[in-house]
Amino acid sequence: CTPGRRARIASAAAHSGAGHLAASAPATPARWHASSPGRMSMACAASPIVTGRPGSPPTAGEHRALRMLLTSRPAAGGSPTMLQQFNAEKGYLHAQRREHEEEVRARHVQATEEMLARKAWSAGQRERKAEEEQARRAAEAALAELEERRCLWLGIAAASHKLVFVVEQLSCDRASRPWRQLRKDAALTIATWYKGVLYRRRQQELVRLVMKLNRIVDPHLPALRERVRRSAAARIVSFMQQSERSRAMMASVAVTRFLDTIRGVQAHWRMMLQVRRTQDAILYERFLKFERALVKRNSHPPELRRREDSAGRSAARLGTASGGGGRSGVAASMRSTMKGRRLSEGGHAARAFEIPDPLLEEELSRHKRLLPKEIRVRVVAESVLNERQAFFRRMERYRAELEIYNAQLPIETMRMRLLGDAGIEASTQLRKPVKPHMFVVLPRAKLKTMVQRGMQLYREALEAAQAEAAAEVAAAAAAAAAGATQPQAR
Numbered sequence: 001c002t003p004g005r006r007a008r009i010a011s012a013a014a015h016s017g018a019g020h021l022a023a024s025a026p027a028t029p030a031r032w033h034a035s036s037p038g039r040m041s042m043a044c045a046a047s048p049i050v051t052g053r054p055g056s057p058p059t060a061g062e063h064r065a066l067r068m069l070l071t072s073r074p075a076a077g078g079s080p081t082m083l084q085q086f087n088a089e090k091g092y093l094h095a096q097r098r099e100h101e102e103e104v105r106a107r108h109v110q111a112t113e114e115m116l117a118r119k120a121w122s123a124g125q126r127e128r129k130a131e132e133e134q135a136r137r138a139a140e141a142a143l144a145e146l147e148e149r150r151c152l153w154l155g156i157a158a159a160s161h162k163l164v165f166v167v168e169q170l171s172c173d174r175a176s177r178p179w180r181q182l183r184k185d186a187a188l189t190i191a192t193w194y195k196g197v198l199y200r201r202r203q204q205e206l207v208r209l210v211m212k213l214n215r216i217v218d219p220h221l222p223a224l225r226e227r228v229r230r231s232a233a234a235r236i237v238s239f240m241q242q243s244e245r246s247r248a249m250m251a252s253v254a255v256t257r258f259l260d261t262i263r264g265v266q267a268h269w270r271m272m273l274q275v276r277r278t279q280d281a282i283l284y285e286r287f288l289k290f291e292r293a294l295v296k297r298n299s300h301p302p303e304l305r306r307r308e309d310s311a312g313r314s315a316a317r318l319g320t321a322s323g324g325g326g327r328s329g330v331a332a333s334m335r336s337t338m339k340g341r342r343l344s345e346g347g348h349a350a351r352a353f354e355i356p357d358p359l360l361e362e363e364l365s366r367h368k369r370l371l372p373k374e375i376r377v378r379v380v381a382e383s384v385l386n387e388r389q390a391f392f393r394r395m396e397r398y399r400a401e402l403e404i405y406n407a408q409l410p411i412e413t414m415r416m417r418l419l420g421d422a423g424i425e426a427s428t429q430l431r432k433p434v435k436p437h438m439f440v441v442l443p444r445a446k447l448k449t450m451v452q453r454g455m456q457l458y459r460e461a462l463e464a465a466q467a468e469a470a471a472e473v474a475a476a477a478a479a480a481a482a483g484a485t486q487p488q489a490r
Contacts, residue, residue: 213278213281216277216281217274217277217278217281220277224273228266228269228270232262232266235262236262239258276384279384279438279440280380280381280384282440282441283380283383283384283440283441283442284376284377284380286441286442286447287376287379287380287383287447287450287451288376290444290447290451291367291370291371291376291451291454292370294364294367294451295367295368295369295370298364298365298366298367298368299368360448360449360452363452363455364448364451364452367451367455371451371454371455371458372458375454375457375458375461376454378457379450379453379454379457380450382453383442383446383450384440387438387439387440387442388438391436391437391438391439394436395436398433398434398435398436401433402432402433405430405431405432405433408430409430412428412430416428
């Protein structure tokens with residue numbers, strides 16, 4: 001129990017049973033010792049409370065002894081407690097117990113109320129969270145709406161600024177429009193005039209090339225014409241001899257047809273020979289020009305060569321940008337005109353992209369003298385022959401593809417007509433093959449190969465000449481030795 005409760009018990013004992021305990025203690029000492037040693041000991045232990053220190057608080061042992069003394073039943077073997085005092089103590093203890101029960105009941109009620117309050121708070125927590133989430137979403141929606149409104153206003157402001165800029169530019173453009181039109185008319189006039197100049201230059205260059213071609217072809221025409229005439233005359237003589245031997249006169253229509261056929265064949269072969277001679281001449285001129293440029297480039301020192309290469313590239317860029325001028329521009333125009341149809345073929349894709357060969361470049365860098373004319377003519381003839389053979393192979397492949405195309409064309413036409421009747425849109429995948437052409441203006445890579453071939457032929461000719469000279473020298477030495485031994489033998 002608490003110290004306050006112990007004090008109250010001690011004060012109640014002092015008021016109710018102290019006199020009785022003091023009066024009865026000396027009267028019956030033998031009885032206490034004989035009948036109840038425990039009670040005697042407790043009474044002796046509790047005697048200081050009654051007789052000794054009335055104002056001092058009792059100890060734990062004294063409080064325990066006094067409590068057992070007060071709660072003992074009366075008239076149970078010599079108890080010194082009176083009934084009235086016992087009832088008073090009992091009533092006091094019952095009052096204390098009721099007070100304690102009231103206190104416990106109050107605490108229980110308070111705990112129940114707190115538990116109910118917690119349950120009510122827990123039950124309303126979900127609603128509070130929903131309200132908080134709704135409030136948060138409403139705040140986010142308001143913030144998003146505010147940001148969107150700001151973006152719209154910024155867009156409107158930017159559009160207004162751009163409109164102001166466009167209006168200013170239009171106002172400035174309206175003032176400078178006549179000058180621009182004037183500059184445009186002047187540029188058109190200058191371009192028209194310069195196009196006429198280029199056209200006249202091109203015509204002059206064409207005339208010069210035709211005259212040059214005639215000068216190249218004229219020395220060979222009489223012999224070729226004579227040969228063609230002789231072959232034609234031999235055919236006619238053989239035909240007349242056969243007709244005389246058969247003693248049958250041919251109808252004038254057959255003779256006329258025969259003569260027309262002969263004239264057509266002669267014209268065809270005359271044209272073919274002229275075309276081949278022209279091809280040889282064009283390739284020879286291009287090969288000679290390339291070889292001269294290569295020899296000129298290899299004759300200079302490396303530093304000057306790099307400088308000339310850079311200057312040449314700059315001049316080429318300037319010539320390309322300005323449209324060309326003089327003979328270089330005319331030559332470029334002629335080359336572009338002559339290459340027009342040939343570049344449509346896929347075989348010359350190497351013109352736009354060329355992979356340099358280090359070994360070939362190193363070998364060509366040692367070429368510092370022009371090849372002899374007979375070597376160039378031989379190399380050109382071999383190259384033209386190779387190109388002609390490649391052209392014949394392409395023509396054979398073209399004929400085979402054309403036959404396949406002609407065989408598949410009726411089937412594809414019927415298929416497309418059936419699809420069209422069924423309402424289905426479709427495109428044909430059958431394509432007519434493109435007729436190939438013969439290439440004469442060869443790219444730089446093939447020209448380099450031709451130079452390499454010419455160098456090889458020149459080396460072979462030199463080796464053959466050296467071997468022949470060595471053989472002649474050996475033969476002369478042998479003859480001299482034989483002539484020297486004959487006098488000795490004599």
